[in-house]
Amino acid sequence: MTVETITERLGQRVGEALLDTRTHKETRLYLTVDPAAVVDAADELFNRMQARYVITAATDQRRDHGAYLITHFFSFDADDVYVAVHTRVPEGNPRIDAITPTVPGAGWAEREMRDVMGVEPVGHPDPRRLVLPDDWPEDLHPLRCDFSTADSPAPVTGMEMPMKDIPEGAVMVPVGPYFPTQHEPESFAVFVEGETVVGSDYRGFYNHRGIEKLGCSDLTYNQIPFVAERICGICGFVHSCAYCMAVEEAAGIEVPRRADYIRTVFLELERLHSHLLWTGVAAHIIGFDTLFMQTWRMREPVMWLCEKLTGNRKTYGMNIVGGVRRDIPDDAHDDIERVLADIEREWTALAEAVPGDRTLMARLRDVGYLSPEEARNVCALGPTARGSGKRIDVRIDHPYAAYDELELSAPVEEGGDTLARTLVRLAETPIAISIIRQALARMPDGPVRAEIDEDISPGLEGIAAVEAPRGESFHWVLTGENNRPARWRVRAPTYANLQAIDAMIKGDVLADVPIDIGSIDPCYSCTDRMTVIDRRSGQMRVMTREEMLGSRQTAEHTGT
Amino acid sequence: MTLSQYLPTIGTAVAGMVLALLVAPLLEGVVRKLRAIIQSRQGPPVTQPYLDLLKLLAKEDLRVSVSPVATWGPPLFLAAILVAAGVMPLGGIMPEPAVADIVVFIGLLALANITLAGLGFATGSAFSSLGASREVMLMLAAEPVLFLSLLVLALKGQSLTFTGMLQAPVGVATIAAALTYLLALQMYVAKIPFDITEAETELIGGPLSELSGPRLAMVYWGIYAKQFIYSSLFVQLFVPWTLSFIPWPLLAVLANVAWVFALNLVVVGIVASVNPRLRLDQALRYGVSLAAVAAMALIYAAIV
Known part of the structure; x- marks a missing residue:
């Protein structure tokens, strides 16, 4: 599929909403579409033309264009073409239709876009925070140009990301934020029935360095x-x-x-x-x-x-x-x-x-x-x-x-x-x-x-x-x-591959989870932290930070 | 009977316990060295386990749980194993009158396993609890193999006492029993591929993860001693002729110890170096098939 065919088919699909096209050496295609047509364009590229979704980028262009530039990237691997779909979201109303319902792999990227640029992905199935710390203020978006790297919001204790609901009858075993065989902090909440994994949730980006x-x-x-x-x-x-x-x-x-x-x-x-x-x-x-x-x-x-x-x-x-x-x-x-x-x-x-x-x-x-x-x-x-x-x-x-x-x-x-x-x-x-x-x-x-x-x-x-x-x-x-x-x-590739873990570990037993996670070759670090919910008693035990500090104190008290 | 008649029994018991306590860490150190060599590493000196134990014993006694199981578990674990070391024969010699038979012996080792599992449950940590439940499952798979293979000897020796079993004639059934014992040895001593209870990379030590200082030292010491005991029992019961021809008891004990080292280097150390850890279900399947073989050996021994 050449850049011409891609442009033509997108033009047929979104019509007037295709505002601008530009190519570079027949291997790069930069398109600008109207915000209203972005989901259609993504659908055409990912589902009809079978392109691979790559990533989404958000850029602060308020000074020059009075808008945020949102760019979805796609790749036609067999044809050596990368496609960038630019959309300008007006600064007064920083909202854009989420492409995640159409392109599941965009789930994390759109959450990140909301975190760092404050552009709301409307209709995102899982609009939770992704990269910012749990205690980061809601209205502060670090990639906006008016945020200085010297700024640092005061830490707030007791903030925690809401986790996915645990499936009925399942037990949650978090693997992380320190895990014995990985060398960076990442936290998986693994839902198990008996020993069998039925689902998972993920919290990472603890080492996000901006x-x-x-x-x-x-x-x-x-x-x-x-x-x-x-x-x-x-x-x-x-x-x-x-x-x-x-x-x-x-x-x-x-x-x-x-x-x-x-x-x-x-x-x-x-x-x-x-x-x-x-x-x-x-x-x-x-x-x-x-x-x-x-x-x-x-x-x-x-x-x-x-x-x-x-x-x-x-x-x-x-x-x-x-x-x-x-x-x-x-x-x-x-x-x-x-x-x-x-x-x-x-x-x-x-x-x-x-x-x-x-x-x-x-x-x-x-x-x-x-x-x-x-x-x-x-x-x-x-x-x-x-x-x-x-x-x-x-x-x-x-x-x-x-x-x-x-x-x-x-x-x-x-x-x-x-x-x-x-x-x-x-x-x-x-x-x-x-x-x-x-x-x-x-x-x-x-x-x-x-x-x-x-x-x-x-x-x-x-x-x-x-x-x-x-x-x-x-x-x-x-x-x-x-x-x-x-x-x-x-x-980085692990950004995409980590999102595959949920599908990979389903149906395996708990003992397989470490090697399953390891098999995508991520890099993170030692010492697990676990949470157990006993499905028989329905009692939930999550080792919180306070509890962990508490258990240390108990140890100090009983120490001789 | 007077006390003086019990003197040989007491002497053997004390010697057995002291030997298990003092030699077992060296055994661990030698096996570690072997693993290091296989892994192209220099490895720690063979005396390292002694130093580890001394260091841990000298540390502050920190506890995460005040439950009596957590408090008394480690000493009970070590004690059960030491008593087991005391009631078993030494150097192929079982002095009369014996105070225990194999049922007591197996019971003591099971008590040690249950204590370890209890320790895991008592500390309240999820890792420990998971490790503890794995320990129980593994025990359910390993104990039948142990019991059935020893029962073959008991049947052949017409007695549940060690004295009787030492006299058991060699035959097809006893050879089969010896093989199942040897194949299950790695399970008994919980080394790779059967270190599923501790599984450092999955459960960061399982039941041990919440222990520290002297209590951890006691459990480690018990684990080292257990490895010594299981190996020593194999040498004495299944290949007694390697010791029985030696006229001097002291030399027989030395030969016994030498055999234990050889067995651990050739079997336990190498197997642990060239295998990954099995999953619990795979280990259980392995245990069940070994138990089936031991059961067949027992039936054969009963019929023939």
């Missing part, structure tokens, strides 16, 4: 990569790379080919490192510590290698708008090859052993099932989508960096269970090794970054996406004044 706000209020174009790569502790390069590519696209900066190849090498090193890390974490979740220790031993040389190449065990400090900051010297090729060869040898043995391990298979097979329909509805990404038979991979669908000149494939499994997602990652690792080898062999000579002498003018847009180890990392940049973006929107 990075997007910083990007359009305090930082400059070339400072942002250093913050962007700290969005994730594992796939940092993915974010700085996607950000830089979005700015480069917006400003029309030509990146030297050698820089594209260097970016590719680091992106794949990061994938290698991430999949080794994940395999260890997943093994640890199900108590297989030997596999955990061995994969982390295998992973360590990747970090030594990155330290040698970038000066940091993580691939930090490399990306800059226009290219990369350091070259890969020719004499480093042997070091890289040594590391790759070791991992390849050990990984092959490991990947062959996994399907033969009956206990391991018993824990992975037929748990955490995500059907292809559910995967599409929640807009699952990366190995989570590919484990459910969806062949989507940004490297192939929307080639960036040097991927268009390299040979690669995206392994797909039809199983939809935790085993399928595991097998996808097992198969992806040797491909990452092969991509690094190809990139090193074909790397052209030349500079590693473009010289940028002109200021980037405001009002330009750029979309960039990178296939992170967990799926598509999506960045959108709208250029602004003062050498910084007017809006920088980031959508």
Whole structure:
């Protein structure tokens, strides 16, 4: 489907409401529609044309346009087209029809839009708060331009997010906000009948750092990569790379080919490192510590290698708008090859052993099932989508960096269970090794970054996406004044994949929940907190903060 | 009978308890070292469990619950296991008159399991309660295997006493019973793949999660001792000929201990290193099928 057909079909559907269209290199389509037609446009794109919903962004344009700019992003993966549907919501009446009833995967994004910009998604099935802290004032929206990063509302105690109603006869077991096998605070409320999971609710964003706000209020174009790569502790390069590519696209900066190849090498090193890390974490979740220790031993040389190449065990400090900051010297090729060869040898043995391990298979097979329909509805990404038979991979669908000149494939499994997602990652690792080898062999000579002498003018847009180890990392940049973006929107893959957990854990037993959650490869942290409602007595026990403090006091009193 | 006639029994009991108390942490340390080597780690020194216990014993006694079960559970758990260590044979030798038979012995170990479950329920934490209910379920799966396989020996030895069972002739049924005991050993000692009660990554320690300081030390010590006892019982009852040819009792006890270490290194340590944790339902299925095998061995022993 080309940008012309998409524009034509949308025009037929919404008619006069299609106010403006603009394309960029036949791969980006920017549309402006009337607010009244936004649900129709989303329906046409997502349900009729089978586009994938990506994310929603809200931008404060009250000064220039007297309106909030709401943008829904969609992707036509088979056709290498990203579509941005812009709508301007007048500042006097910040309300817009929610697309969530039409596009289920937009549920979180529209809640976030309401939180950060104060634009009400009318008709949203679950309009609860998503990203702001529970005690944040209702009328304060941090992404509005008149909110300063120096402002900080006074904390209020005793505020709690209303949770979903617990199904009749079910028991609630919250997993989090600290969870023994995840490394960030996230809280799932898991509803169980007996041992069987019947539903769940989620509260997260405890570590929300307001990075997007910083990007359009305090930082400059070339400072942002250093913050962007700290969005994730594992796939940092993915974010700085996607950000830089979005700015480069917006400003029309030509990146030297050698820089594209260097970016590719680091992106794949990061994938290698991430999949080794994940395999260890997943093994640890199900108590297989030997596999955990061995994969982390295998992973360590990747970090030594990155330290040698970038000066940091993580691939930090490399990306800059226009290219990369350091070259890969020719004499480093042997070091890289040594590391790759070791991992390849050990990984092959490991990947062959996994399907033969009956206990391991018993824990992975037929748990955490995500059907292809559910995967599409929640807009699952990366190995989570590919484990459910969806062949989507940004490297192939929307080639960036040097991927268009390299040979690669995206392994797909039809199983939809935790085993399928595991097998996808097992198969992806040797491909990452092969991509690094190809990139090193074909790397052209030349500079590693473009010289940028002109200021980037405001009002330009750029979309960039990178296939992170967990799926598509999506960045959108709208250029602004003062050498910084007017809006920088980031959508990490876990944002979409986490919304799949509810469907995955239904029907499993409680003991499967940790590995189900782990199977989408999120990153969070240790020590569970649980709430139990005994369905026989109907008595509810939620360990609140006060109770936890109370139990500590009891302990102190009885202590001798 | 006079007290002096009980002296050998008392002596063996004291020796058994002291041995279980003092050697069990070393056993744990050696198995940890093995796991470390398999995992390409250096691992802590083999004396680490002693240091852990000493550190915990020296800590402040903090309790989250004032219920008597939470207060007396840990000492009761350790005591039940130590008494079990006292009434069982040592080095393949069971002095007369014995004060307990295998029914008492199994009862003592069951008491320890029930105490651990009770501890979990008593602390009121949801993790502990979940772990406690898992402990009960696992016990229901493991105890029949233990009881049935020992019953085969009792039938062959024509007695429920250890003395009688030590005399049981080797046959098809006893070999089958020995195998089921060995296959269930990992369940008895609750090591991976059967550490379902504690399941650190699911239940952050289950019944242990609310314990600290000396009380945690007592439970850990009991768990180490339990591992020693179950292994030692296997060596003495199912392969008694490996000890009975030794003329000197002290040497027999040493051989007994050596066997326990070998068994834990070759079976318990390796199995725990190369497997993930099973789910409760999978573990229960495993227990039930082992119980079925043990039952068949018992029927065979009764008929033949």
